Amino acid sequence: MLNSSIRYLWPVLVIVPLLLILALVSISLGGSMPQVITEMMIRIIIVVGVYIFVGNSGVLSFGHVGFVAIGAYASVWFTCCTLPMVKPLYMSGLPTLLQDNSYPLYAGILAAAGLSAIVAACVGVLIVRLSGIAASIATFAFLAIVFAVYSNWESVTGGTASISNIPVDIGPYAAAVGAVSAVLVAFAFQSSRYGLMLKASRDEIVAARSSGVNVGYARFAAWMLSAVIAGVGGAFYSSFMGVLSVDTFYLTMTFLVLAMLIVGGLQSLSGAVIGVILLTGVTEVLRMLETDNAIVQLPKGLQEVGLGVVMILILIMRPKGIMNGRELTLPTRKSK
Numbered sequence: 001m002l003n004s005s006i007r008y009l010w011p012v013l014v015i016v017p018l019l020l021i022l023a024l025v026s027i028s029l030g031g032s033m034p035q036v037i038t039e040m041m042i043r044i045i046i047v048v049g050v051y052i053f054v055g056n057s058g059v060l061s062f063g064h065v066g067f068v069a070i071g072a073y074a075s076v077w078f079t080c081c082t083l084p085m086v087k088p089l090y091m092s093g094l095p096t097l098l099q100d101n102s103y104p105l106y107a108g109i110l111a112a113a114g115l116s117a118i119v120a121a122c123v124g125v126l127i128v129r130l131s132g133i134a135a136s137i138a139t140f141a142f143l144a145i146v147f148a149v150y151s152n153w154e155s156v157t158g159g160t161a162s163i164s165n166i167p168v169d170i171g172p173y174a175a176a177v178g179a180v181s182a183v184l185v186a187f188a189f190q191s192s193r194y195g196l197m198l199k200a201s202r203d204e205i206v207a208a209r210s211s212g213v214n215v216g217y218a219r220f221a222a223w224m225l226s227a228v229i230a231g232v233g234g235a236f237y238s239s240f241m242g243v244l245s246v247d248t249f250y251l252t253m254t255f256l257v258l259a260m261l262i263v264g265g266l267q268s269l270s271g272a273v274i275g276v277i278l279l280t281g282v283t284e285v286l287r288m289l290e291t292d293n294a295i296v297q298l299p300k301g302l303q304e305v306g307l308g309v310v311m312i313l314i315l316i317m318r319p320k321g322i323m324n325g326r327e328l329t330l331p332t333r334k335s336k
């Protein structure tokens with residue numbers, strides 16, 4: 001019984017300590033490593049949020065970065081700024097209660113989760129009715145709408161201008177706690193009744209419906225939860241960067257998030273985490289090779305090219321991602 005429980009929980013038993021150890025090691029190493037690991041942890045929150053919907057439903061979403069933007073700005077409305085003049089200057093349309101006060105980070109995280117949930121509920125009732133390419137295009141349309149609104153709503157978001165002086169409250173430990181929490185929530189959902197129903201509809205939707213699975217309801221539950229996690233990731237991101245621009249939350253971030261998920265394994269929580277760790281490591285190595293002090297120096301601007309080549313090679317060797325749609329499993333002894 002104990003062995004079977006350990007086998008079932010093995011992905012969590014490996015991932016959670018790994019993330020905490022990485023956070024601890026980054027502090028010990030110093031230099032730029034704490035910032036690299038912190039950003040990686042925040043990416044794990046976002047990618048795991050996307051996985052909750054995409055990995056379990058099989059519907060590819062291009063729109064979840066929209067929730068990251070919604071969460072980031074919602075958090076900034078509450079937590080900004082270290083200089084009192086920033087809100088009246090860049091966000092003059094905010095209510096007086098928000099303009100005249102700054103709140104702790106937990107208030108910003110709650111605001112990010114709440115606003116993301118509200119928007120997800122409004123959009124989700126339409127998107128979950130769609131399947132295949134139609135659903136994917138609908139999510140991309142949602143991303144485009146969010147980008148257009150936040151780019152032009154100057155009195156509330158600052159438009160295309162960058163908002164600075166955001167309190168920087170997120171470091172490796174806080175980011176690791178957020179990443180671990182996201183992993184635990186995702187694992188609990190995929191193991192729940194709704195997660196299993198959603199996986200059944202992903203693998204064979206006709207058979208699932210014949211068995212009484214309410215596909216729309218299961219997708220809606222995953223959509224809501226994934227939006228909230230992505231929104232919280234946005235709150236972490238803004239509090240880590242200390243500066244916010246709407247241009248950050250569009251095609252570049254969308255490509256990177258989906259690339260990490262696909263390279264790791266679209267249908268695997270373990271793959272989502274491994275994809276983020278691997279591509280972050282590759283990106284950091286290529287960045288260091290572009291510096292003047294590198295032993296083997298690469299030309300400037302080849303970081304994206306190198307990242308693309310690595311991704312192509314991985315997908316050629318493992319078309320379904322590194323984890324091939326499977327979770328980490330407990331090693332077994334071969335009987336003689």
